[in-house]
Amino acid sequence: MKKTVAHILLITMFILIAAGCSPADNASTASTPPAGPDKNKKVTLRFATNWVGTSPMTKIVRDLLEQFKKDYPNVTIEVEESPGNDHITKIKLDAVSDRIPDFFNYWRLDPGFGLDEIARAGKVADLTDWVKTDPFFKDLFDESAWKTATLDNKTYGIPGTMFxxxxxxxxxxxxxxxxxxxxxxxxxxxxxxxxxxxxxxxxxxxxxxxxxxxxxxxxxxxxxxxxxxxxxxxxxxxxxxxxxxxxxxxxxxxxxxxxxxxxxxxxxxxxxxxxxxxxxxxxxxxxxxxxxxxxxxxxxxxxxxxxxxxxxxxxxxxxxFEKDLTQLFYMGSKAWLDKDKRPYLEELLKRFASREQAKIYAEVAQQTVPQLEMNIDPAKYGRLATDGLKNAQSAPGNxxxxxxxxxxxxxxxxxxxxxxxxxxxxxxxxxxxxxxxxxxxxx
CATH class of the missing domain: 3.40.190.10 (Periplasmic binding protein-like II)
Known part of the structure; x- marks a missing residue:
């Protein structure tokens, strides 16, 4: 009975997502970004994450967000926390309610996690043009990582952590x-x-x-x-x-x-x-x-x-090497089209995905990271982990x-x-x- 109800709810969810997708939602999200952020205008961003509680990433994420708010005092970041797999339910419900967070970390675009249907319904920002044209992303990740971040030839996510x-x-x-x-x-x-x-x-x-x-x-x-x-x-x-x-x-x-x-x-x-x-x-x-x-x-x-x-x-x-992403960073399509929010979202995502931040993920939180040409300290990350990551990053990915x-x-x-x-x-x-x-x- 529980499985039947779950299946009905899931089907209903995707029907609602598809029905709620307006032409604007499906429009190209690769619009020309504003020239730069207006620091005199107050902006509120919603960030959803499952890096909470005892997760080794919790403090690192909070520290990054606090520094961002110091650099941009006009920006308020509302953090929406969901531990573990509760995050899956949260994002799916947000999609049904047409209130996908402006910025969130989540699993791959695999069928088992449900984000593939949400992306196809136009709720997740298409970042294809941005990642292809912004010099920040040049040589940052290998082909296999971008392949995981891509669905139907559209890049929706930015690699975060891997295995x-x-x-x-x-x-x-x-x-x-x-x-x-x-x-x-x-x-x-x-x-x-x-x-x-x-x-x-x-x-x-x-x-x-x-x-x-x-x-x-x-x-x-x-x-x-x-x-x-x-x-x-x-x-x-x-x-x-x-x-x-x-x-x-x-x-x-x-x-x-x-x-x-x-x-x-x-x-x-x-x-x-x-x-x-x-x-x-x-x-x-x-x-x-x-x-x-x-x-x-x-x-x-x-x-x-x-x-x-x-x-x-x-x-x-x-x-x-068999390797894949565990978490990626995504943006909501509505926020991506918002001329006031987008400059801050771009800057925030770059901070989360930078080599400098990935070094902290590895050395402090012991996370496996997909960024190429990393200078990770084996004394902090571990000799075995360092050797293994070098092997994995030296080869094409399965x-x-x-x-x-x-x-x-x-x-x-x-x-x-x-x-x-x-x-x-x-x-x-x-x-x-x-x-x-x-x-x-x-x-």
């Missing part, structure tokens, strides 16, 4: 086993077999639900099939069951099945860190870069950051594949991938079941 899928090898475990740390795909497969033969756990990861196992799946499938092509398969643009996906499924099977903890299908990611990585029982580890903060300092000293190897014969010919899935598709995908990586089923059956989830034409 990448980090891969670590415990050098002490490898040395004790007498196995060299691998670099190539063949070396990876050989190392896994050699470690297992020595009684060493190759991968100390979880394969339950949205797991560390899924991140390995992402790397192998993107490498073998191509990140964009797997995206198209997930979006139902071509069948999922192909010779290439079968080969990728076989490779994931060879790499992981039987080489993860016996309880991998039952434990969460953080439990895997505590039980196998922090105890030095596992040789290899793979996870979202935010997991670094849960790794004991004495274990971090033993870890080496690796790059996922190229797969011979795969679609990708360069060593890519987008996290589940981000293309609808909530309903993910609800079917996660138990399927868990059981597969847990040793149930064959590669042939796996790709057929994946086809049933994502191939619209086959239904």
């Amino acid at each position: 990448y899928t980090a891969i670590y090898a415990n050098k002490e475990v490898f040395d004790k086993a007498g196995v060299p740390i691998p670099a190539t795909w063949d070396e990876w497969l050989s190392a896994v077999k050699a470690l297992k033969a020595k009684g060493v756990l190759p991968f100390g990861i979880s394969v339950k639900g949205d797991s560390q196992g899924v991140r390995t799946f992402d790397y192998v499938f993107s490498n073998m099939v191509g990140n964009d092509r797997v995206r198209d398969m997930i979006m139902g643009k071509e069948p999922f069951s192909t010779p290439e996906t079968l080969k990728a499924a076989q490779m994931v099977h060879e790499l992981l099945v039987g080489n993860v903890p016996e309880d991998a299908i039952a434990i969460a990611n953080d439990v895997a860190v505590a039980k196998y990585l922090n105890t030095g029982k596992a040789a290899l580890f793979i996870d979202n870069s935010s997991a670094i903060n849960s790794i004991k300092p004495e274990i971090q000293e033993k870890l080496v950051a690796l790059k996922f190897p190229l797969i011979p014969g795969g679609a990708q010919k360069t060593q890519n 987008k996290w594949l589940p981000s293309y899935m609808s909530p309903d598709q993910r609800a079917k995908f996660e138990p399927l991938i868990s059981s597969y990586l847990g040793g149930e089923g064959t590669p042939e059956k796996f790709v057929v079941e994946m086809d049933k989830i994502f191939n619209v034409k086959a239904k």
Whole structure:
């Protein structure tokens, strides 16, 4: 009953958003900006955020806003705070009420977060012309970050914080086993077999639900099939069951099945860190870069950051990194068209997105940041995090594949991938079941 009501409310919300979209809302938001802010005119800006409470970003954000108000005493900033996922509900309700905040941080434009429909309804500012013409943005972010900030060829967001899928090898475990740390795909497969033969756990990861196992799946499938092509398969643009996906499924099977903890299908990611990585029982580890903060300092000293190897014969010919944005900065379309507000919004966003501010995010709040050419102090950010970020920023980006899935598709995908990586089923059956989830034409 609760799910039915939720679905009805969601459908109603998007109908209301679409119905409330006037021609002015859909008009190009790339109007010519005013020459500069009028400091004699009082302006009020609404800023919505979920960086509140105990979030490490809370004080940093408040300090930035206070400094902005000191620099522009005529500007009042009304801060609207919503902790955690409550922020999703808040922004959706604001969209229905046609009162999107002037400026807000939010997740990606993925279907699971709902901002894609709100942007398409004209409620979020189209920043395309601005980011292409303002020198501030030149060489600030890489192509993969801008790709995440873009929907239907329109750039709606400015990258704020990110994640990448980090891969670590415990050098002490490898040395004790007498196995060299691998670099190539063949070396990876050989190392896994050699470690297992020595009684060493190759991968100390979880394969339950949205797991560390899924991140390995992402790397192998993107490498073998191509990140964009797997995206198209997930979006139902071509069948999922192909010779290439079968080969990728076989490779994931060879790499992981039987080489993860016996309880991998039952434990969460953080439990895997505590039980196998922090105890030095596992040789290899793979996870979202935010997991670094849960790794004991004495274990971090033993870890080496690796790059996922190229797969011979795969679609990708360069060593890519799986990375994506976690938070972006957006503006409401009405505020963007307001000649009094826009100059201040531009300045405020530039302060939030600058390299100087990103350095604070990293060194003080321990956030992973997407700005290029960052001079982050390893003593403040951490040696492992610094090495991992350098690796991630040195390579082209693969987008996290589940981000293309609808909530309903993910609800079917996660138990399927868990059981597969847990040793149930064959590669042939796996790709057929994946086809049933994502191939619209086959239904």
